[in-house]
Amino acid sequence: MIKAVELSKKFDRKQVLDQVGFQVKKGTIYGLLGSNGAGKTTIIRILAGILKQDKGSVLVDGKTVFENVALKQRIIFMPDILYFLPQYTVKQMGRYYADLYANWDQQRYDQLISQFKLENKKVSTFSKGMQRQVAFCLALAAKPDFLIMDEPLDGLDAVVRQRIKGLLINDVAEREMTVLISSHNLREMENLCDDVGIVHKGKMILERNLDDMKTEVQKVQFALRKGQDMSFLEELNILHQEKRGSIHLLIVKADHQELERILAAQNPVILDMLPLSLEEIFIYEMGGAGYAIENILD
Amino acid sequence: MPSKTSSIKKQIIRHDIRLTGWLSVLYFLALFVILPLQILFQYTNPETRRYMEKGSLFLYLPELQWILSITVPVFFGVILFRYLHKKQTSDFVHSMPIKRSALLHHHAATGLILLTLPIILNGIILYVLKAFTGIGSYYNGMNVLYWLCVLLFLNVLIYTATNFIGMVTGLLSMHVVLTYIFVLFPAGIMILIFFNLRTLLTGFPLDYYLDAAVVKFSPISYFMGIILSQHRISWFMISIFAAAGILLYLGAYWLYVHRKLEYTSQAIVYPFMQPVFRFGVTFCVMMTGGLYFHEMTGSMSWTVIGYLAGSLLGFIIAEAILKKTWRVYSNYKSYLIFAGFLVAVFLSVYLVKESYENNIPEVSEVEKVYFGDEFTYNRDEDYIPPGIEPLYFTEENDIEMVQRLQKEVIESSSSQFADSSDDTRYTFIVYELKNGKKLARSYAYSLEENPKLKKLQYEIEGSSQYKHANNQVFNVDRDAIYALDLQSNLLPSDGPTISDQNTIDALLDALKKDIDSTHTQINPDKMQTYTIDFLTKKPDIYYYASFDDSYENTVKVLEDAGLYEDIRTVPEDIAYLQLDDYNYENTLKVEDQKDIKYIFDHLIEYSGKQDSYYVGIKLDGESDISAEFSIEYDDLPESIKNQLEE
Numbered sequence: 001m002i003k004a005v006e007l008s009k010k011f012d013r014k015q016v017l018d019q020v021g022f023q024v025k026k027g028t029i030y031g032l033l034g035s036n037g038a039g040k041t042t043i044i045r046i047l048a049g050i051l052k053q054d055k056g057s058v059l060v061d062g063k064t065v066f067e068n069v070a071l072k073q074r075i076i077f078m079p080d081i082l083y084f085l086p087q088y089t090v091k092q093m094g095r096y097y098a099d100l101y102a103n104w105d106q107q108r109y110d111q112l113i114s115q116f117k118l119e120n121k122k123v124s125t126f127s128k129g130m131q132r133q134v135a136f137c138l139a140l141a142a143k144p145d146f147l148i149m150d151e152p153l154d155g156l157d158a159v160v161r162q163r164i165k166g167l168l169i170n171d172v173a174e175r176e177m178t179v180l181i182s183s184h185n186l187r188e189m190e191n192l193c194d195d196v197g198i199v200h201k202g203k204m205i206l207e208r209n210l211d212d213m214k215t216e217v218q219k220v221q222f223a224l225r226k227g228q229d230m231s232f233l234e235e236l237n238i239l240h241q242e243k244r245g246s247i248h249l250l251i252v253k254a255d256h257q258e259l260e261r262i263l264a265a266q267n268p269v270i271l272d273m274l275p276l277s278l279e280e281i282f283i284y285e286m287g288g289a290g291y292a293i294e295n296i297l298d
Numbered sequence: 299m300p301s302k303t304s305s306i307k308k309q310i311i312r313h314d315i316r317l318t319g320w321l322s323v324l325y326f327l328a329l330f331v332i333l334p335l336q337i338l339f340q341y342t343n344p345e346t347r348r349y350m351e352k353g354s355l356f357l358y359l360p361e362l363q364w365i366l367s368i369t370v371p372v373f374f375g376v377i378l379f380r381y382l383h384k385k386q387t388s389d390f391v392h393s394m395p396i397k398r399s400a401l402l403h404h405h406a407a408t409g410l411i412l413l414t415l416p417i418i419l420n421g422i423i424l425y426v427l428k429a430f431t432g433i434g435s436y437y438n439g440m441n442v443l444y445w446l447c448v449l450l451f452l453n454v455l456i457y458t459a460t461n462f463i464g465m466v467t468g469l470l471s472m473h474v475v476l477t478y479i480f481v482l483f484p485a486g487i488m489i490l491i492f493f494n495l496r497t498l499l500t501g502f503p504l505d506y507y508l509d510a511a512v513v514k515f516s517p518i519s520y521f522m523g524i525i526l527s528q529h530r531i532s533w534f535m536i537s538i539f540a541a542a543g544i545l546l547y548l549g550a551y552w553l554y555v556h557r558k559l560e561y562t563s564q565a566i567v568y569p570f571m572q573p574v575f576r577f578g579v580t581f582c583v584m585m586t587g588g589l590y591f592h593e594m595t596g597s598m599s600w601t602v603i604g605y606l607a608g609s610l611l612g613f614i615i616a617e618a619i620l621k622k623t624w625r626v627y628s629n630y631k632s633y634l635i636f637a638g639f640l641v642a643v644f645l646s647v648y649l650v651k652e653s654y655e656n657n658i659p660e661v662s663e664v665e666k667v668y669f670g671d672e673f674t675y676n677r678d679e680d681y682i683p684p685g686i687e688p689l690y691f692t693e694e695n696d697i698e699m700v701q702r703l704q705k706e707v708i709e710s711s712s713s714q715f716a717d718s719s720d721d722t723r724y725t726f727i728v729y730e731l732k733n734g735k736k737l738a739r740s741y742a743y744s745l746e747e748n749p750k751l752k753k754l755q756y757e758i759e760g761s762s763q764y765k766h767a768n769n770q771v772f773n774v775d776r777d778a779i780y781a782l783d784l785q786s787n788l789l790p791s792d793g794p795t796i797s798d799q800n801t802i803d804a805l806l807d808a809l810k811k812d813i814d815s816t817h818t819q820i821n822p823d824k825m826q827t828y829t830i831d832f833l834t835k836k837p838d839i840y841y842y843a844s845f846d847d848s849y850e851n852t853v854k855v856l857e858d859a860g861l862y863e864d865i866r867t868v869p870e871d872i873a874y875l876q877l878d879d880y881n882y883e884n885t886l887k888v889e890d891q892k893d894i895k896y897i898f899d900h901l902i903e904y905s906g907k908q909d910s911y912y913v914g915i916k917l918d919g920e921s922d923i924s925a926e927f928s929i930e931y932d933d934l935p936e937s938i939k940n941q942l943e944e
Contacts, residue, residue: 011560048393050559067555072395083390085313099309100394 001026002047002146002178006056009042016042018202019056024195027176029168031193033186039202040182041080044150047180048077060146073102076144080151080182082135084123090134091120094141101142109141116163129156136164140171147171147179153188165192190278198282210278217284218259219276221249222268232266239284251276251284307396307404314408318377325370326416332359334423341433352436355424355445356525364525367452368518374413375460376473378405383470388562398554406461406547413457414450421446451536452521455543456481459517462546465553466571468564472619483578485516490585497592497601498647500655500708503726503740505672527680565619576616577636583612584640609633609640658704659729659737661697666690668728669700669758670767672740675726684839685770689763690730696763700727703754707741710748721745723755762814770841771809778834779841784856785829786865787844788915790924793865795833801859805830808851809843816848825901825927828865867917869895876914876923877938880907886942893935900933907931 002024009017017039024030034040045051046058049065049072057064063071084093090113098104116133118126123134132152139147147168153161169192171177183189189196190210198206217239223246224230233241233250236259240251247270252259256273263271336358340346351357381387391401424442428434463477479486489512496504513519514535523529553568561567566575587608592601613633617626667690673681674688691697704727722744729737745752758764766772781797782805796802809830826844834840845852847868856862875888875897888894901913905928914923934942 045389045559048389050389050392052558067397069395069397072393075393075395077389077393079386079389079393081386083386087316096309096313099307100396102395 001062002030002058002060002180004043004047004056004058007043007046007053007058008055009046009051009053016202017046017053020199020202020204021056022197022204022207024178024180026178027172028194029172029179029181029192031189031196032180032182032199033184033189033196034182034199035184038199040184040199041150043199044077044148044180044182047148048075050077074145076101076139076142076147078135078139078147078149078152080154082131084131084134086124087122088124089120089122090118090137093123093134093138097138097142101144103143105141105143108143109137112137112140112167129160132156133160133164136167140167143175145175145177147177149179149181151183152181153183153185168192186279186282187277196278206282213278213281214276215256217251217253217276217281218256219249219251219274219280220259220263221247221270221272221274222263222266223247223270224266224268228266232262236262251280305400307400310396310401310404311408314378314405315412317380318374318409318412321370321373321377322412322416325366325413326419328366329363329416329420330423332362333420334427337424337427337433337436341431341436350436353441354528355437355441356448356528360526363449364522367449367521367525368456371413371453371457372460372474372477374409375457375464375477376470378409379461379464379473380470382464382557383468383473383562385562388559392559398557399551402461402551402554406550409457409461410454413453417446417449417453448521448524448531451539452517452525455517455539458543458546458550462550462553465550465557466567468562468567472565481518482516485512485514485519487582488512488515490582490589493589494585495647497589499651501739501741502654503672503728503738506675506726506728506738506740565622572620573632576613576620576632579616579619580609580612580633580636583615584609587611605640609636655708657737658701659731661694661701663731663733664697665730665732666692667697667700667730668726669764670726671724672726675728683770683842684775685773685841687767687773689767691763696761699754699758699761703751703758704739704741706748706751706754707743710743710751721752765813769813769843771806771813771843774806774832774841775834775836775839776803776806778836778839779832780835781833783831783833784861784865785831786867787825787827787829788867788871788917788925789865790920794861796859796861798859801855804855804859805852808855809845809849811851812845812849825903827867869898871917872898873916873918873920876916877929877942878912878914879942880910880912882912884942886938888938890937893938896935897929897933897938900929901927902929904928905930 004023005021007017007020008015020039020043022030022032032040032043042051046053047060047065049068052066060071060075065071065075085096088096094106094109094113098106113120113134116130116137118130118134118137123131126134132155136152139149153164156164168177168179172179181189181193186196193210195207195209197204197208226246236250237253238250239253240249242249260271260273333355337350340350356363381391392398421442424437424445425439428437428439428442459481460473460477463480464473467473467476489508492502492504492507492512496502513523514532517539520535520539524531557567561569566572584605585608588601588605590608591604595601610633613636614624614626617629618624621629668675668688669691670689672678674686677688691700703725707725722742724740724742726740727738731737743751745755779802781795782802783793783795785793796805827846829842829844832841832843847853853862856865869891872894873889875894877886877888878884888897897913907930909931910928911931911934913927913929915925915927916923931939
């Protein structure tokens with residue numbers, strides 16, 4: 001489990017993080033969302049044991065990461081701009097990691113490398129996408145309990161992206177690996193993360209479980225007969241309401257079945273329960289604070 | 299969780315070897331070419347073997363050995379700790395499961411081995427060469443060991459300093475620059491402070507402090523003396539440097555553990571060091587500015603402007619480096635603090651100025667007083683020929699005589715800025731007091747416009763102690779002299795060589811007597827007709843004396859030995875003199891005997907003055923001009939001056 005409490009950090013006089021707190025449960029994937037410069041990378045660098053916070057604490061399995069070798073053995077950090085030792089080949093990079101990470105699984109590394117069809121060449125000669133794949137191979141072969149990644153899916157094509165997501169989910173399911181991913185792209189996180197936290201200007205402004213959210217908020221369209229009583233709407237927690245002709249569109253905070261039952265009782269002419277994207281939920285739920293979300297929706 | 303990896307990380311070492319191995323190989327080759335190979339070449343070629351010097355291994359391209367020793371370790375440190383100065387690599391390395399202390403030890407140790415291996419290997423090769431070939435007669439095992447130890451020590455020290463600075467800075471370029479500033483700083487700041495004190499305090503003995511202390515303050519200059527000039531190693535200095543090296547490593551360790559990685563790519567990583575850097579740079583540039591303006595103008599108001607401009611410039615440079623922008627005015631408050639501090643410093647300098655300058659000890663407190671120049675005082679063999687002795691006055695009367703001169707110099711106090719005209723004296727005075735303390739002052743002053751000063755100066759220079767100390771003939775190693783060459787400076791041909799020991803003794807006695815009996819101090823530049831070169835059995839020792847026809851006793855000895863006629867040249871022998879102006883544009887032939895005699899008595903060896911004249915001497919019976927001297931315009935007879943005007 002990763003737990004950050006009132007994390008604060010200043011760069012010179014600029015407050016980069018202001019009392020940020022969040023929790024990542026074991027075996028889950030956490031999406032850290034925010035626009036560029038919101039403070040995501042700083043949080044991640046503190047988590048990786050690179051930086052030290054000024055105030056607050058960040059504990060991984062109850063311990064601090066900074067200069068804690070035993071704990072860092074179980075954490076892999078993948079930066080947004082990848083770095084490989086200059087002139088090192090894929091195999092040499094593997095050897096380097098093997099020397100430093102106690103849980104290194106050489107067999108798995110070889111297997112991943114062949115799975116991605118990566119040749120044993122100097123990593124620096126690879127394309128950006130291929131380098132990212134090497135980074136994932138290294139990360140997963142080190143069998144970390146915690147994988148912390150800064151914008152890991154940027155610049156990957158859809159096929160590779162899907163394959164990597166699959167591998168991540170696989171490790172989470174099999175080994176209960178805990179993953180923290182930062183991204184400025186909400187859509188990308190939608191069917192990957194269990195929880196998301198939104199950071200804006202150094203503050204955590206929202207934390208949600210995505211499954212809960214999807215079950216909590218519903219989108220529905222219906223049409224009633226002319227002149228029918230609409231007073232039943234007052235009982236609902238409506239986030240958003242639209243009317244196009246005779247068709248009503250509602251975004252409601254409610255249980256799916258409960259809502260369907262209430263509406264069905266009105267004998268509507270049309271009743272459709274519609275799928276709802278994460279993006280819409282955030283925008284509607286946040287109301288006035290939505291400005292922050294729009295920034296991260298590209 | 300138990301770690302299955304060992305505490306020695308092979309891959310980190312391997313990476314370091316990949317980074318710096320090539321440098322190690324090059325260093326080995328460079329040293330190999332400079333020493334074993336060169337020695338072998340010189341030895342196997344009989345032509346060059348004759349010129350091979352015996353002993354120290356620092357006789358082989360010492361400049362190169364020194365330059366390599368102060369640059370290669372910096373390269374090592376810079377390359378090994380390059381990862382600290384780039385965000386990407388710094389993040390990569392520090393996210394790895396390894397402690398910073400372990401990283402430092404790994405890198406420092408790998409670099410140390412790769413840096414020292416080339417030196418050690420060459421040491422072994424040199425030893426093997428010595429042991430198994432005849433080269434052993436040119437250097438011995440101790441020479442190899444000494445070479446090895448000196449080179450290792452200097453290399454490791456510079457390397458440690460580089461690593462320390464690597465922790466301080468977050469920029470590659472600053473790593474190199476700051477490393478050299480750091481190792482030169484202690485000496486540099488002393489030089490600046492001393493130079494500035496000289497501009498502020500009359501009598502401040504600059505060279506005395508520079509010679510005595512400054513070179514020791516930087517390993518670069520200290521080892522330059524040891525490697526290039528074969529100075530002896532002082533164990534005291536070595537232990538100081540060794541202690542500094544250990545402290546630097548501990549300092550590097552402490553700094554690394556506390557390094558804030560978010561400051562990577564900043565000039566100075568530790569915020570608490572930034573003011574030190576800022577004021578250090580400001581202070582140094584300010585002193586340089588003040589000194590420069592003072593040297594160029596000599597006026598106090600310009601000097602103050604120089605200080606002001608320098609401090610402002612230094613402050614802007616420092617701020618620009620720290621903030622990485624030229625917009626630095628926002629921090630004007632720190633400059634004001636600095637300015638306030640400076641005003642305090644200068645005020646205190648002015649408060650002590652008077653008492654410093656007029657601090658002349660009571661005669662009763664003085665054990666003895668040195669009078670002369672710095673070189674002689676320090677017995678600096680590079681500048682002082684054998685037979686010149688440091689002059690100390692111990693008698694009360696003599697001490698008073700020196701103090702009278704000193705007081706007059708302080709009073710006239712144009713002292714420091716005498717032009718280097720002919721009559722300028724650079725005088726260094728050291729009082730050694732009865733309580734064991736020393737008081738040193740140095741002055742430069744011209745005798746030309748101050749007859750009182752001239753009288754006092756000549757009084758000292760005319761004293762027998764002064765003559766005895768400053769004339770080689772009084773201090774010769776008589777047993778070493780086996781012959782002497784006699785020569786007239788006017789005659790083109792070689793004079794006689796005297797090897798009769800009795801004549802040599804008589805001549806030495808006569809010279810001493812004649813020098814003792816001259817009342818006024820002779821102008822040191824005055825042309826002396828005859829010279830004597832003493833030939834000695836010791837290779838580095840030679841003596842020299844000169845005299846003219848006024849040395850009665852000397853001339854008498856030569857006459858008795860029948861040698862005088864061989865070298866005698868008097869004005870009557872001169873057919874004519876040829877006067878040329880400084881640029882050889884105007885020529886005049888002087889044939890009148892009266893003029894010839896007058897000019898002859900005023901000849902000097904050489905004058906640098908633009909209005910002086912060269913005097914070519916054409917003797918009877920010679921086909922051409924046989925010697926050339928100079929004469930000052932003022933010393934020419936009126937009739938000649940008139941002819942030159944035309």
